[in-house]
Amino acid sequence: MTSNWRHLPPAARAIAVASAEAVEAAxxxxxAAYADAVERLGGLDPEQTGRVLGAVVRTLLEQRHPDGLDGxxxxAALEHAVRSAGQWRDVDPQVMVVLLVGALGIHETDEDAPVPPRALAAHxxxxxxxxxxxxxxxxxxxRAFAEIERAEIND
Incomplete structure (x- = not known):
């Protein structure tokens, strides 16, 4: 798995490896493997990790709904994900909501309590x-890394 990401800078490589291991463990x-991968993922830069995983979630949602998403x-995506994650302890539907809407570019308001980075990494x-x-x-x-790179070049 690590060999697939050797071309990436160290910080991006760490996100790729921990993310891939967490998804495979899930x-x-x-x-046990999931807890280990999430621990590593949660210890990485939350902004960078969020951008990468958010781009993956957004791509998956766009692929499932090429004509656009509605409420x-x-x-439905939230309910299915929460049911599917039912075996895992401490699955918080509100964290899943934050992940879904964040991936779509809708961000929480200042009044909302921020979700801890480790909770995001676990969900x-x-x-x-x-x-x-x-x-x-x-x-x-x-694709997520390429999308982020293109956005940084165009900024």
Whole structure:
């Protein structure tokens, strides 16, 4: 898995490796491996990690709904992800909401209590795993990094 990301700078590589391991552990329902990967993911820069995982979630939502999303689509995605993540302890539907709306560019207001980065790191791979279905994660992660790079170049 690490060899796929050697071309990335160290910070991006760490996000890629921890994310891929967390998604694979979620897919395998391996709680010990998931906890380990989430611990590493949660210890990385939350802004960078959020941009990468948010780009993956956004891409998955766009692929599922090429004609656009509405509130019912988001609610259905949320309900399915929460049900799918049911085996995992401490799954918080509100954190899943923050991940979904954040990936779509809708951000919480100043009045909302921010979600701790470790909670986001613990929930994002579960949401991604649910949205992935049987598709591979590596290709989407590569697309996310390319999208972020393009945005930085154009800024």
């Amino acid at each position: 897919r395998a329902r391996d709680e 019912d689509d988001i609610r 994002a791979p579960l949401l991604i795993e649910d949205l992935l279905g049987n598709r591979g994660f590596a290709e989407l992660l590569t």
